[in-house]
Amino acid sequence: xxxxxxxxxxxxxxxxxxxxxxxxxxxxxxxxxxxxxxxxxxxxxxxxxxxxxxxxxxxxxxxxxxxxxxxxxxxxxxxxxxxxxxxxxxxxxxxxxxxxxxxxxxxxxxxxxxxxxxxxxxxxxxxxxxxxxxxxxxxxxxxxxxxxxxxxxxxxxxxxxxxxxxxxxxxxxxxxxxxxxxxxxxx
Numbered sequence: 459x460x461x462x463x464x465x466x467x468x469x470x471x472x473x474x475x476x477x478x479x480x481x482x483x484x485x486x487x488x489x490x491x492x493x494x495x496x497x498x499x500x501x502x503x504x505x506x507x508x509x510x511x512x513x514x515x516x517x518x519x520x521x522x523x524x525x526x527x528x529x530x531x532x533x534x535x536x537x538x539x540x541x542x543x544x545x546x547x548x549x550x551x552x553x554x555x556x557x558x559x560x561x562x563x564x565x566x567x568x569x570x571x572x573x574x575x576x577x578x579x580x581x582x583x584x585x586x587x588x589x590x591x592x593x594x595x596x597x598x599x600x601x602x603x604x605x606x607x608x609x610x611x612x613x614x615x616x617x618x619x620x621x622x623x624x625x626x627x628x629x630x631x632x633x634x635x636x637x638x639x640x641x642x643x644x645x
Contacts, residue, residue: 461630464630468636469615475634497556499513502559502592503525507563526546528541540567555585556585557585558586561622562592565587566598570600575600578611582604587609590619624636626644
């Protein structure tokens with residue numbers, strides 16, 4: 459089975475992705491270079507794993523890395539609006555500057571839940587670095603913690619997208635680009 463044949467159109471190519479990740483890493487590095495402790499990158503599993511790996515390799519400052527898992531989609535295409543944390547951090551983030559690394563910010567429910575969770579764990583600031591942002595789907599307007607910033611890779615049109623870590627029913631994560639999944643493959 460060729461996964462490429464399931465894609466209606468490619469929105470961002472591997473070269474476009476690499477260039478944007480490099481720009482984001484430069485911006486984050488500049489914003490956090492005066493820190494005395496390593497920046498904590500928290501990847502939101504599983505969709506952000508490729509983005510997190512590429513971003514971490516491009517940063518020019520000390521970082522620690524951990525993952526958190528929040529579930530709100532199941533095997534569907536729309537967030538259920540009630541995310542739950544199913545796997546927590548191993549690192550202590552108390553008093554630390556955290557960058558949540560997310561594949562896509564859609565309704566805002568998951569990211570708001572994660573920011574509140576990190577605040578409860580004592581993080582001194584929480585920024586969000588979202589590979590894709592779908593502001594047209596936002597239902598929850600999240601508040602960053604302290605001097606946290608919002609870093610956006612690309613603004614995503616309102617399509618169901620896969621690739622570069624993002625999936626449908628655990629497939630398509632390994633595509634090197636981001637593409638629009640043909641409806642017959644998810645309906």
